[in-house]
Amino acid sequence: MNFRxxxxxxxxILIFIFPFGLVYGEIEFSGFFDNYYGLRTAxxxxxxxxxxxxxxxxxxxxxxxxxxxxxxxxxxxxxxPSFETDIREAYxxxxxxxxxxxxxxxIILWGNGERVRVTDIVSPFDLREYQTGDYHDIRLGVDAxxxxxxxxxxxxxxxxVPFFRSSRLPSAGDPWYxxxxxxxxxxxRPVIITEPSGFTGSSEFFGKISxxxxxxDVSFLVFSSLNDVPSLVQTGVDGENERGLxxxxxFSRLNGGGFEFSKAWDFIVFRGELIYIKGxxxxxxxxxxxxxxxxxxxxxxxxxxxLRSELTISLQFLNYFISxxxxxEVELSDNKIGSLIITKKFFRGVLSLYNITxxxxxxKDLYNRLKLDFALIDEFHVILGADIFSGDGPVFGRYGKNxxxxxxxxxxx
Amino acid sequence: xxxxxxxCLFLMLTALFVYGEDKSPTGKDIMKKVFSRKESRxxxxxxxxxxxxxxxxxxxxxxxxxxxxxxxxxxxIFLFRSPSSVKGVKFLSHDYENPKKEDERWLxxxxxxxxxxxxxxxxxxxxxxxxxxxxxxRKRDENEETHKxxxxxxxxxxxxxxxxxxxxxxxxxxSRQVSRIRKDALVPVEVDFFDKRGxxxxxxxxxxxxxxxxxxxxxRLEVENVQKKHKTVLVIKKIEFNINxxxxxxxxxxxxxxxxx
Numbered sequence: 001m002n003f004r005x006x007x008x009x010x011x012x013i014l015i016f017i018f019p020f021g022l023v024y025g026e027i028e029f030s031g032f033f034d035n036y037y038g039l040r041t042a043x044x045x046x047x048x049x050x051x052x053x054x055x056x057x058x059x060x061x062x063x064x065x066x067x068x069x070x071x072x073x074x075x076x077x078x079x080x081p082s083f084e085t086d087i088r089e090a091y092x093x094x095x096x097x098x099x100x101x102x103x104x105x106x107i108i109l110w111g112n113g114e115r116v117r118v119t120d121i122v123s124p125f126d127l128r129e130y131q132t133g134d135y136h137d138i139r140l141g142v143d144a145x146x147x148x149x150x151x152x153x154x155x156x157x158x159x160x161v162p163f164f165r166s167s168r169l170p171s172a173g174d175p176w177y178x179x180x181x182x183x184x185x186x187x188x189r190p191v192i193i194t195e196p197s198g199f200t201g202s203s204e205f206f207g208k209i210s211x212x213x214x215x216x217d218v219s220f221l222v223f224s225s226l227n228d229v230p231s232l233v234q235t236g237v238d239g240e241n242e243r244g245l246x247x248x249x250x251f252s253r254l255n256g257g258g259f260e261f262s263k264a265w266d267f268i269v270f271r272g273e274l275i276y277i278k279g280x281x282x283x284x285x286x287x288x289x290x291x292x293x294x295x296x297x298x299x300x301x302x303x304x305x306x307l308r309s310e311l312t313i314s315l316q317f318l319n320y321f322i323s324x325x326x327x328x329e330v331e332l333s334d335n336k337i338g339s340l341i342i343t344k345k346f347f348r349g350v351l352s353l354y355n356i357t358x359x360x361x362x363x364k365d366l367y368n369r370l371k372l373d374f375a376l377i378d379e380f381h382v383i384l385g386a387d388i389f390s391g392d393g394p395v396f397g398r399y400g401k402n403x404x405x406x407x408x409x410x411x412x413x
Numbered sequence: 414x415x416x417x418x419x420x421c422l423f424l425m426l427t428a429l430f431v432y433g434e435d436k437s438p439t440g441k442d443i444m445k446k447v448f449s450r451k452e453s454r455x456x457x458x459x460x461x462x463x464x465x466x467x468x469x470x471x472x473x474x475x476x477x478x479x480x481x482x483x484x485x486x487x488x489x490i491f492l493f494r495s496p497s498s499v500k501g502v503k504f505l506s507h508d509y510e511n512p513k514k515e516d517e518r519w520l521x522x523x524x525x526x527x528x529x530x531x532x533x534x535x536x537x538x539x540x541x542x543x544x545x546x547x548x549x550x551r552k553r554d555e556n557e558e559t560h561k562x563x564x565x566x567x568x569x570x571x572x573x574x575x576x577x578x579x580x581x582x583x584x585x586x587x588s589r590q591v592s593r594i595r596k597d598a599l600v601p602v603e604v605d606f607f608d609k610r611g612x613x614x615x616x617x618x619x620x621x622x623x624x625x626x627x628x629x630x631x632x633r634l635e636v637e638n639v640q641k642k643h644k645t646v647l648v649i650k651k652i653e654f655n656i657n658x659x660x661x662x663x664x665x666x667x668x669x670x671x672x673x674x
Contacts, residue, residue, distance in 0.1 A: 026674070030497055030500060030501075061672065066672065095670065095671075095672070100670045107526055108526070109525065109526040109527050112527075112529070135525075136524050136525045136526070148670060150661065150664070150666055150667055152664070152666075153664060153665070153666055154666065155666035155667075210666060212664070212665040212666050214514070214517070215515060215517065217530055217665070262529075262530040264515065264517065264530055264531075264532050266515075266532070267532050268532070269530055269531065269532055304531075306531065306532045308537060308538070309538070310538055310539075345542075348464065348539065348542030348543075348643070349541070349542040350542075375498070377472075378472055378496035378497070378498055379496060379497055379498065381498070412496075412497045412498050413497055
């Protein structure tokens, strides 16, 4: 469905429901304005980011049904386009006795990893500034039908995404553009990236069963989805030049299953995620994709240690596994990554500290993100931070020139 | 000793024993009555929590709390309504009567779209930046502390017990608490909390107590941290008892879906 038609469709629903909400139900508005500036820590000390953003959320609740809308408008002074609007979410929510139906654009989060994706495979990401934003800000909505069924402590989820939406990637000229998806074939012609089309080509399906038991939460999932970033795939041999190869940028079909768990024990919560994926391209984004025939297993193990005085320390380890039989010469770039997260609140929550350090054990490079959130008043926050990339490895070290200090001013209403 | 003298001594001892048991209950007896005082099986409360710092600057949090007993286990859901930075956050707690079973907690952040299991044992942490710890808010058991009746007092025609409670666990935040308990309501109306060094750390005062239906309700509570000069005022704006609240509201599986108001 084209974007403009989608926009018109949902605003018509909004206009239709709004008066009913005023008369018969409830209407809630919320949102924020923020200003964000990122300054490079090394020469030429230029701005990597400079933007102003407005987000408006609206809930119109009637007795049986509610409508949720979240829109965003961004004025960007560094990357293009300089002004953009986005419908983050626009969905109807219909709860019934033992379940709930959601129809429309919605952001869906799976998994219990902290700033790490293993089973979080439903919503794509806005990667135009790598992953330097807050994850809940850079996750994109998908146009989907979501059905949830509840039986006591069990939850069954089924998601159908009929219209594929890819992750947003940086464009040539953007500070975070590293040429990853700018491919050329053997004759120097740019490779065309084709989005999936048709019902079978673009549909994605996800299913999940979650059990909330005494002391432990467990989920099992299955999926048939599409990779949300394209990969370079050889599609044939160039007829004019026998030695030339034809390539296409494709969003690979991914099939598989997995599980998640969270287990509380004294002052620690242990958590983990494991996913088996068939069809995931391996190797660097700039190189032709290689597929492990038997698929791969990606897993995350983590623990949150809740200490006194609102101090939490989390440890995570991300890795993947390919059987010897299916081993390829190339690997997933994000393997063997450890992360340490420290969160602490000071002055009764007026000042919050968040620091995450990712270390690639293989590439011996690291990324550290520090965030200090100071609530001048409950509604107005000044947030200071730093994104530091270090090392020569291919995972984080490649962004070494983009280490930045940043400041955000945020008014929440 | 003559038979008559032995009989007199027996009578005196018996009289003393009987008098003592009838007149002065032990500290533990009193706290058992306090902790098991009549409570509604189901309740719904709208609360304002005002945080006042030493410069007298106020921050206000509004929340809705719904609670229901399932047997002797208490399940509660908190919905934060304001300020806008925490609006829509839901906190679900399952407090189990069996001390061997760890309490369970889940948080739902609407901005993160995520239900997160957190631990149930961080009882010494302060609740939402207030002067109340999670331990102060939960249902307690008289066996967690050693209680001693210090004295009995009367003021404005109301009788009180003064009870000193010393925690058995060394992990507790306080070294002791001294409570002034209204005898007719079985409600501690003033509690002094002492830190590990034995210094007064905070005072909790009930400013408004009212009997609604069959239940004594603390309608206004003030907690002052005298060391940090910070104060928390809790005001119940609306309270309802024994209303129809569906069981499924208290399920973690529904925390991200359920609409409560």
